[in-house]
Amino acid sequence: MTQDIVPLARIFPDRRAVSTVLPKRALTPRQKAAVIVRYLLTEGSSLPLASLPEHMQAALAEQMGKMRLIDRTTLDEVVAEFLSELESVGLAFPGGIEGALSMMDGHISQSAASRLRRMASASSKIDPWERITALPPDRLMPILLDEAVEVGAVMLSKLPVTKAADLLGRLPGEKARRVAYAMSMTGGVDPETVRRIGAALLAELDNQPQRAFDQGPVERVGAILNVSASLTRDDVLQGLDAEDAAFAAEVRRAIFTFVHIPARLNPRDAPKITRLVEQPQLVSALANAMGKPGLEEAAEFILANISQRLAQGLREEMDQRGKVKEKDAEEAMTAIVAAIRSLQASGEISLLQPEEA
DSSP, rough: HHHTTTTTHHSSOOSSSSOOOOOOOOHHHHHHHHHHHHHHHTEEEEEEEOOOOHHHHHHHHHHHOOOOOOHHHHHHHHHHHHHHHHHHHHOOOEEEEEEHHHHHHTOHHHHHHHHHHHHTTTTTSSSSHHHHHHHHHHHHHHHHHSSSSHHHHHHHHHHHHHHHHHHHHHHHHHHHHHHHHHHHTTOOOOOHHHHHHHHHHHHHHHTTTOSSSOOOOHHHHHHHHSSSOHHHHHHHHHHHHHHHHHHHHHHHHHHOOOOGGGHHHHHGGHHHHHHHHHHHHHHHHHHHTSHHHHHHHHHHHHHHHHHHHHHHHHHHHHHHHHHOOHHHHHHHHHHHHHHHHHHTTTTTTOOOOOOOO
């Protein structure tokens, strides 16, 4: 249905209707757009009208409010013309600088993309909150910490509930309570003020210096140690403890290995692992884990939370497999961890934080 709305911007120019009279075959482009929208809504279609600029949405609603009746012949002609418009479309462009930048992601430099976004955010017709809500929590957290509680309250009110809850949970207790209280006082804030706050926040975000890495040092070190051999991981962490105990503690929190599965993985998500990991690798990892403290608990956790038929089949293969080489077992466990991380990155699962376990 998104494709169906594409021609509306062309057949619905931004000019005032000249008449409320609707003689047969004498509709203006704006009136024709209103007819199409009315017809599709009557048919139960869900139209993404919110993707149109606000001034166009307002003009459309105004035009629909002025119209009364049209005859069946005129309706048929308008629908036929609209279908002809659809069939003649060869390419559809995303519309707006954000859509263009998303399409060109990876093909233009970050500096050029940032400059174009700053230009776009300066336009009063651009909703800054569309970009702000799409940013990851790590980008938003510094702004939330530095801004006044009233601004923070507006930000959290505009964000999706799960992202707002994540950010609120990261705030120091006192500030979290003040921001939550400030949210109770946002009922009377007018839309234009909210838009200006969003524009100011977006400008501040765009003015931040570009980072060479998408992730922070803790996440990068943790990701590397996740797939490192256990001896290497333990040795590095021991060295980090001696150099910077605070940094080492943060890295430990970022690390997710096979032994962390029972504490960090929701039991209902265990079956999803079997979709991404080949059964021979599952057998190798689980067979090697038996009898080893920490590893055996993780293996039993997986077996207890998948279908009993599959678990029984895996146990039989484990008994037949015999001794597994440590190298093969390490690779198999890494494959399971990588599958869980992939599910987390795609948003299909969420890992429990250590303090939640």
